[in-house]
Amino acid sequence: MTPEEETEIRRRQKGRNIALGLVLAFFVVLFYAITIVRMGD
Amino acid sequence: MKLVKSELSQAMTINAQSMPADWRDFFALTKPRVMSLVIFTGLCGLLAAPGHIHPVIGFTAILCIALGAGGAAALNQWWEADLDAGMKRTAARPLPAGRMQRTDARDFGITLSFASVIVMGLAVGWLAATILAISIVYYAVIYTIWLKPRTPQNIVIGGGAGAFPPMIGWVAVTGDITLMPVLLFAIIFMWTPPHFWALALFVKTDYAKVGIPMLPVVAGEKVTRQQILVYSFLLAPIAMAPFLWGGMGIIYFAAALGLTAVFIALAIPVGLRTAALDDAMKPEKRLFAYSIIYLFALFGALVVDRVAYTQGWL
Numbered sequence: 001m002t003p004e005e006e007t008e009i010r011r012r013q014k015g016r017n018i019a020l021g022l023v024l025a026f027f028v029v030l031f032y033a034i035t036i037v038r039m040g041d
Numbered sequence: 042m043k044l045v046k047s048e049l050s051q052a053m054t055i056n057a058q059s060m061p062a063d064w065r066d067f068f069a070l071t072k073p074r075v076m077s078l079v080i081f082t083g084l085c086g087l088l089a090a091p092g093h094i095h096p097v098i099g100f101t102a103i104l105c106i107a108l109g110a111g112g113a114a115a116l117n118q119w120w121e122a123d124l125d126a127g128m129k130r131t132a133a134r135p136l137p138a139g140r141m142q143r144t145d146a147r148d149f150g151i152t153l154s155f156a157s158v159i160v161m162g163l164a165v166g167w168l169a170a171t172i173l174a175i176s177i178v179y180y181a182v183i184y185t186i187w188l189k190p191r192t193p194q195n196i197v198i199g200g201g202a203g204a205f206p207p208m209i210g211w212v213a214v215t216g217d218i219t220l221m222p223v224l225l226f227a228i229i230f231m232w233t234p235p236h237f238w239a240l241a242l243f244v245k246t247d248y249a250k251v252g253i254p255m256l257p258v259v260a261g262e263k264v265t266r267q268q269i270l271v272y273s274f275l276l277a278p279i280a281m282a283p284f285l286w287g288g289m290g291i292i293y294f295a296a297a298l299g300l301t302a303v304f305i306a307l308a309i310p311v312g313l314r315t316a317a318l319d320d321a322m323k324p325e326k327r328l329f330a331y332s333i334i335y336l337f338a339l340f341g342a343l344v345v346d347r348v349a350y351t352q353g354w355l
Contacts, residue, residue, distance in 0.1 A: 005060075008060065009060060009061060012060065012061045012062070012063050012064075013061055015063060015064050015065075016061065016062075016063070016064045016067075018064075019064035019067075020064075030097075030101065030104075033097045034097060034098070034101060034163075034164045037095050037097045037098060038164070
């Protein structure tokens with residue numbers, strides 16, 4: 001594997017990790033909000 | 042050096058195996074442009090439904106509709122990767138372009154599909170979740186795997202998959218199925234054949250190349266044009282039905298009348314003409330473009346009508 005390929009793999013992995021982290025954080029907030037709303041029903 | 046197709050395909054596979062797919066490729070798997078129409082019609086169904094839904098729950102319902110549609114789209118691309126590689130319109134998608142492994146697309150599609158149904162059931166309601174599950178199976182299995190490669194009527198029955206979102210949005214609010222959500226389903230069901238066949242008329246060479254029995258490929262252009270005309274005329278009474286039997290008001294009536302009249306006016310030249318060799322297919326492209334505007338405008342009118350009624354403007 002060339003250094004360029006290695007760099008590209010790391011770049012993609014980093015991008016995927018950030019995207020997944022943001023999605024998970026979003027769902028934590030969403031489920032918290034849903035729970036609060038449902039508890040008020 | 043010019044690579045033959047199998048060498049190219051092999052090279053793409055090696056590339057996909059050695060490189061992890063970019064997050065943008067996963068996003069592309071969800072067919073974001075199709076999803077925008079799904080979100081819009083789902084939102085319109087939700088906003089036009091009588092009753093109240095908490096904004097957080099309403100947002101969750103639309104999110105689940107979007108995730109479900111995205112999951113079904115990913116499964117569609119997983120199944121059709123080989124066909125997509127043979128068509129100009131789809132060759133640049135993540136799988137045929139070799140930017141992603143097939144199993145990644147399959148797992149992503151299954152995860153999105155299950156997650157959307159479970160969250161919909163827990164947060165919104167199990168009837169809405171059940172219809173969402175049916176719509177995903179309808180698109181990913183009945184349409185993609187079963188009908189599309191087998192029958193030129195694939196679009197007619199498969200169009201049902203795209204017709205579910207407004208019904209799900211409506212049911213998310215009301216919790217039951219009445220005549221109106223069925224009518225919203227019927228509008229998109231009748232709209233799909235002329236919309237898609239207009240597209241199939243000017244990209245038919247691609248479908249023929251990969252052996253998909255689209256109506257223009259199997260039955261010929263003349264029959265396709267006749268069918269476009271038939272479904273456009275069938276759409277007219279269905280589009281008016283929410284006013285006649287569904288309790289919608291004068292705003293919806295005026296919009297449906299005007300929009301459908303233009304739809305038929307554009308469908309008539311497509312239905313009656315014969316394309317010359319190297320035809321630019323302008324009437325077909327015009328009908329296809331207008332059909333998208335038509336659906337956005339018709340469902341937009343549905344919401345405006347409901348808001349005007351509930352606010353007492355009329």
